[in-house]
Amino acid sequence: MAESKGKQLEKKLGYTKRNYFEVASEQEKKAMFEYAEGYKQFLDNGKTERESAREAVKIAKEHGFTEHKLGEKFKKGDKKYYVNRDRSVILVSVGALPLEQDGLYILASHIDAPRIDLKQVPLYEDSGMAFFKSHYYGGIKKYQWTAIPLALHGVVTLSSGKTIDIVIGEKDSDPVFYINDLLPHLGKEQMAKTMSQAISGEQLNIVVGALPYPDDEVKERIKLTVLQHINEVYGMTESDFVSAELSVVPAMKAKDVGFDRALIAAYGHDDRVCSYPALTAICHANSQHTVVAMLVDKEEIGSESVSGMQSRIFEDIMSEISDSLGCDFRKVRSVSKCLSGDVTAAYDPNFGEAYEKLNSAMLSCGTAMCKFTGSGGKSGSNDATAEFVGFVRKKFNQEGVVWQTAELGKVDYGGGGTVAKFTARLNIDTVDIGVPVISMHSPYEVVSKADLYSMYKAYLAFIK
Ligand code: MN
Ligand code: MN
Numbered sequence: 001m002a003e004s005k006g007k008q009l010e011k012k013l014g015y016t017k018r019n020y021f022e023v024a025s026e027q028e029k030k031a032m033f034e035y036a037e038g039y040k041q042f043l044d045n046g047k048t049e050r051e052s053a054r055e056a057v058k059i060a061k062e063h064g065f066t067e068h069k070l071g072e073k074f075k076k077g078d079k080k081y082y083v084n085r086d087r088s089v090i091l092v093s094v095g096a097l098p099l100e101q102d103g104l105y106i107l108a109s110h111i112d113a114p115r116i117d118l119k120q121v122p123l124y125e126d127s128g129m130a131f132f133k134s135h136y137y138g139g140i141k142k143y144q145w146t147a148i149p150l151a152l153h154g155v156v157t158l159s160s161g162k163t164i165d166i167v168i169g170e171k172d173s174d175p176v177f178y179i180n181d182l183l184p185h186l187g188k189e190q191m192a193k194t195m196s197q198a199i200s201g202e203q204l205n206i207v208v209g210a211l212p213y214p215d216d217e218v219k220e221r222i223k224l225t226v227l228q229h230i231n232e233v234y235g236m237t238e239s240d241f242v243s244a245e246l247s248v249v250p251a252m253k254a255k256d257v258g259f260d261r262a263l264i265a266a267y268g269h270d271d272r273v274c275s276y277p278a279l280t281a282i283c284h285a286n287s288q289h290t291v292v293a294m295l296v297d298k299e300e301i302g303s304e305s306v307s308g309m310q311s312r313i314f315e316d317i318m319s320e321i322s323d324s325l326g327c328d329f330r331k332v333r334s335v336s337k338c339l340s341g342d343v344t345a346a347y348d349p350n351f352g353e354a355y356e357k358l359n360s361a362m363l364s365c366g367t368a369m370c371k372f373t374g375s376g377g378k379s380g381s382n383d384a385t386a387e388f389v390g391f392v393r394k395k396f397n398q399e400g401v402v403w404q405t406a407e408l409g410k411v412d413y414g415g416g417g418t419v420a421k422f423t424a425r426l427n428i429d430t431v432d433i434g435v436p437v438i439s440m441h442s443p444y445e446v447v448s449k450a451d452l453y454s455m456y457k458a459y460l461a462f463i464k
Contacts, residue, residue, distance in 0.1 A: 017365040020402040020450035021262065032453040035280075036264060039452060040254040042276045043266045044170075047249045048153045049297040049307070051167075052111035052272060053089045056279050056295055057081055060091055063283035068092065070316070074324040082317055086155075087112075087307035090317050091282050091293040100327045103335035104318060105289040105463045106428065107278040108309065108419050109342060110299035113268035114138030114441045116145060116179075116204055118154075118246040123208070123238060125223040130209035132177075135201070137247065138300030142199040144442050146181035150206065154246035156236060164234055169251040176251045178207045206248055250443040262364070262449055263438075269445040271299065273435040273452055274341030281459035290321065291463045299342070299419055309419040315426060330427075338430040339392070339462055340382070340420035341455065344368045345408050346436030346448075354409050361406035361436035366454035368406035369393070370432040375415025382420035384431035392431055392462065399461035402454055406436070433458060 003011075021029065042059075046052030057065075060081045068080035068090075078094040088111070095102075115137050122132035136142065151169025158164065169176045181199070182190050190198050212221035213228065230236045254266035275295050282293040298308030305311065318336075322329040347360035361368035371389055374381025396403050408416055424430040435455050438446040 017362050017404045018402060019362075019364045020366050020448075020454055021364050023402060024450070028453075032449045033261070035453050035456060036449045038280070039273070039276050040264060040266070043254040043268060043272055046111070046272070047113075047151070047170075047268060048115075048247055049087045049110075049112040050155065050245075051153065052275065053083060053086060053295065056089050056091075056111070056275070057083060059279060060089075060283060065091060065283070068317075070320070074321045076325075082313075084311070084313050085307055087297040088311075088313075089295040090314065091279070091291075091295075092317065092321060093282055093285075093287060093291045094321065094325075095288045095290045097288045097290070099290055099322065099325050100331050101335065102289055103332055103337060104321070104428075105287070105291045106294065106336060106338035106423060106430075107281065107291070107459055107463070108294040108296065108338055108340050108423060109274035109278050109434075110271045110297065110303075110309075110419065111275050111295045112138075112297045112300050113249075113270055113272070114140045114300050115247045115249045116140075116150075116206070118206075118241065118244065118248075120242045120244070121238075122241055122246075123223055123226060125209075125220045128210060128222070129207055130222040130226045131205040132208050132248075133202075134204045134206055134248070136204060139441055141195065141442065142201065142204060143181075143195060145204065146179045146199055148179075148443055149176040149251040150178060150248040151251035152177055152246060152248055154244060156234065156240050156244040156246065158235060158240050158243075159237070166234065166246065174251075177248050179204055180207065252444055257446060263446050264449060264452070265444050265446045267443055267445070269435070269437050269447050270343045270440055271341070271434070273343060273437070273447050274455055277452070277456035277459050278341055281456055281463060285460055285463050287463045289463055292318065292321070296419060302417075303419055303422055309422040333426050333428050336428045337388070337391070337462075338420075338423040338428050339459065340418050340423060340430050340432045341459070342418040342420075342432060342434045343437045343440060343447075344370055344406050344432075344434050345440055346438050348438055354413055356407070356410045359405070359407045360409070361404060363436055363438065364448040364450040365404045365436075366402040367433055367451055367458045368404050368436055370406055370408065370434070373408060373416055373418055373420070373432055376412065380415075380417050380421070382418075382424045382430055382432070384420075384424075385429065388429040389431055391429075392433075395461050395464070396458055399457070399464060401457045401461045402450075403433075403458055
């Protein structure tokens with residue numbers, strides 16, 4: 001039966017979001033599920049920015065990228081990667097189009113994720129247990145991190161100057177680490193507290209041992225057993241924690257969710273669910289544009305530090321590209337374009353009151369473009385120009401990307417920021433785009449395979 005006139009007009013004039021699973025061909029659905037397998041590997045192999053950076057370099061090398069050294073010249077056709085202090089990575093693919101007119105095509109996303117870091121003097125014992133004191137990193141709901149299996153990841157620079165890697169808790173045969181919670185039987189007072197107060201920052205103490213060293217002369221015998229162990233295995237002493245970056249992260253692997261396996265649960269989708277598509281897009285595309293993929297650190301704490309988006313290194317590399325090709329960097333960046341890839345909140349019917357449905361990212365409706373983020377009256381937001389959003393929108397639609405527009409939650413309910421404002425500050429047109437996430441910043445977040453694949457397709461369309 002033919003569609004009614006009104007129905008046709010409605011279709012032509014209205015804006016509706018489409019479920020990507022519903023509109024994808026069988027072949028495309030198959031591609032989504034296959035792509036998700038590589039992504040899950042990427043997640044399991046990298047739970048800190050250093051591990052994700054290493055994994056990204058490994059994949060880039062497999063696609064012909066070679067290392068860039070500061071000061072070296074870029075030339076057309078180059079595929080290069082630059083690693084900044086093991087914590088962030090810049091990938092560059094130099095295209096044939098004239099840089100001063102075409103600009104750089106930038107894909108920026110972050111590889112750090114909320115977690116629990118150790119303090120620099122972490123080890124103590126109390127009442128039959130040895131613990132690590134911790135200081136959480138990024139915006140977490142602290143109560144979610146108790147009573148779950150945790151793995152210890154990170155690096156220690158020993159007194160000799162040598163830096164060693166530590167990963168414990170990921171193999172089936174490994175022990176895990178643990179943060180205690182109070183039993184409900186005695187939890188009357190705790191349960192009456194607000195969720196933000198139920199577990200305090202100083203209660204996030206990590207259980208690391210319980211075996212006393214067999215010597216009555218020693219006061220802290222369990223602590224000594226732990227020190228003896230880490231000395232035997234890693235050559236560490238207690239003072240080596242001073243020059244360490246050690247974190248505990250959920251000791252859980254990425255898994256499909258649901259009977260139909262349409263969703264993925266994992267630690268750290270934010271923001272590897274955008275970093276992995278950025279990485280694979282620059283690896284797979286043979287773009288005529290000059291593409292720069294920035295996998296950055298420290299987004300979760302404001303893009304600070306030597307490895308965060310505010311570090312000059314990103315500007316330095318971009319100006320090196322310009323200089324190498326005999327271009328004026330100021331001109332180049334004025335025509336450059338950036339997709340700031342970061343996750344957004346997926347509308348969750350269980351918490352519907354936090355969202356304004358018309359402008360929320362709907363699960364499986366594709367990657368979500370956010371013209372602005374921020375909080376309150378768009379405070380702290382990069383409000384992209386209508387023209388640039390229009391430019392990106394046109395590209396996506398030309399390439400058949402299933403995507404949606406979105407805003408993070410209800411006005412005045414909170415908000416969030418991304419790296420977008422830092423590229424925009426350089427006079428580079430920037431807009432946020434990212435995968436909708438369920439239970440964002442929890443130890444085990446959920447995304448849709450359709451949205452993951454849409455993110456990859458969106459990046460490919462942008463740099464085509
Ligand atoms: Mn993020
Ligand atoms: Mn985040």
